[in-house]
Amino acid sequence: MPNLIITGGTRGIGRAVVELFLKEGWNVCTCARKEEALKGLKEELKNPKNLYVKVCDVGDKNSAKAFVEFCKEKLGNFDLLINNASILGERESIENYPEDVWEEVIRINLNGVFYITKYAIPYMKEGGVIINMSSGAGKRSAPYWGAYAVSKFGVEGFSLLLSEELKGKKIKVYALNPGATRTQMRAKAYPREDPLTVKPPEKVAEFILLLLKKLPQVVSVDWEG
Secondary structure: OOEEEEEOOOOHHHHHHHHHHHHOOOEEEEEEOOHHHHHHHHHHOOOOOOEEEEEOOOOOHHHHHHHHHHHHHHHOOEEEEEEOOOOOOOOOOOOOOOHHHHHHHHHHHHHHHHHHHHHHHHHEEEEEEEEEEOOHHHOOOOOOOHHHHHHHHHHHHHHHHHHHHOHHHOOEEEEEEOOOEOOHHHHHHOOOOOHHHOEOHHHHHHHHHHHHHHOOOOOEEEOOO
16 A cells, blocks of 8 residues: 655644545655644544554654654555644734744744755655645745745745655655635635535545655646646
């Protein structure tokens, strides 16, 4: 069975990906920052034998490395890595943006992608795929999105350089902007929006599965659904 490692797999898009790929017969290893969230995931999915979970703070290099090593121990080498874990931070102007929130968003959304990827590369199979979850806020002017927008611009740039570096290993890299999706983060960013007007995260999971079959040559992928 193919092997997937995905961060932030207990809710939103991450949760939908975990559930779909398990149904498709993949071995899946995922993480969250809280043990109770991981226990809840396993219980709700009826403790599948091909799901492995571990507490991890992706923005902490020691925690990130321990998670990747755990996944290697449980799965062997990886066919697919999805860097999904991220936080929104504040919708605020740069002038008024809280410094501690800025540092935390960059730590998780950008440093976390670096740490997990760095430690996972030696275990990626030839022909493997890395997907870094991006955002429309990281591709165009996004005033009042602060650190979140900056972190996603960083993810886009990181994906471009990584794609070139890993060509020799035949590993494809994508930055995926999933578009408007019905998640808790979206609800926080747009509190007045009717969640039923945007697509459910299951549609994004299905698109990722389709993406693996088509594997376009571009690095940055936008999908509005």
